[in-house]
Amino acid sequence: MAAKPAMTAARSEPSNRMPERAPDGAMVIRNRLGEIIQLERLRDTADDPFNLERIGVYPPDGWVYAWRVMTVKNAPMTSHQVKLHSTGWTPVPANRHDGKIMPRGHVGNIERDGQILMERDQRLEAMARQIERQAANAPVIQSRNMAGAMPPSGIADFDHQGARMNTGVKVDRQPRVNDAKYVLEE
Numbered sequence: 001m002a003a004k005p006a007m008t009a010a011r012s013e014p015s016n017r018m019p020e021r022a023p024d025g026a027m028v029i030r031n032r033l034g035e036i037i038q039l040e041r042l043r044d045t046a047d048d049p050f051n052l053e054r055i056g057v058y059p060p061d062g063w064v065y066a067w068r069v070m071t072v073k074n075a076p077m078t079s080h081q082v083k084l085h086s087t088g089w090t091p092v093p094a095n096r097h098d099g100k101i102m103p104r105g106h107v108g109n110i111e112r113d114g115q116i117l118m119e120r121d122q123r124l125e126a127m128a129r130q131i132e133r134q135a136a137n138a139p140v141i142q143s144r145n146m147a148g149a150m151p152p153s154g155i156a157d158f159d160h161q162g163a164r165m166n167t168g169v170k171v172d173r174q175p176r177v178n179d180a181k182y183v184l185e186e
Contacts, residue, residue, distance in 0.1 A: 049112060049113065050067050050112065050115065052065060052101075052117075055100055055101070056100065057097050057100050057101060059119055062121065062122050062123075063119045063120065063121060063122060064119065064120055064121075064122055064125045065092065065117060065118070065119050066089075066117075066118055066119075066120070067112075067115040067116070067117055067118075068080075068081075068084055068089060068115065068116055068117075068118045069114065069115060069116075070111060070114055070115060070116040071114040072114060074114075084118060087120075087124070087128065088120045088121060088124040089118040089119070089120050090118060090119055090120070091109035091110070091116055091117070091118055091119075092109065092110050092117045092118060092119050093108070093109060093110070094106040094107070094108055094109060094110050095107070097110070101117070
């Protein structure tokens, strides 16, 4: 039998192993491909892996980014994703911020720890916030109307006659003391 030739593994070492210095005096470290590794990004992402501003990722003009739930304990949240899609949220592709959140050259969406980065038109976001605010205020307004504490205009005014009669609370307004005429002595 003929002997098999020994396999040798060649490893390409970077040509310059001496530390480089940036113009501001900071040490520059490069990976095997010669790309600069940014150490401040390592520190920043350790604190909050979902903070996009720290790594310099911003949405395009007129759009908003938000991390949305994709999985919980590795179980896909399909109905939640369908709801997000129907309300205008779409996944952000990884190639838009290549190498900043996902590995360089990653094909697909930006995902991290069961969350997916999604984007929505800023106008839709403003409308959604207004609807949420109205839905949150509705029970309060309804309870005030039932108690007779709301004036006919519908604007909350707790110094209204109906509010005083139903709650027994009297609101007095005291004139503010002018602190400017007093001198503090030590």
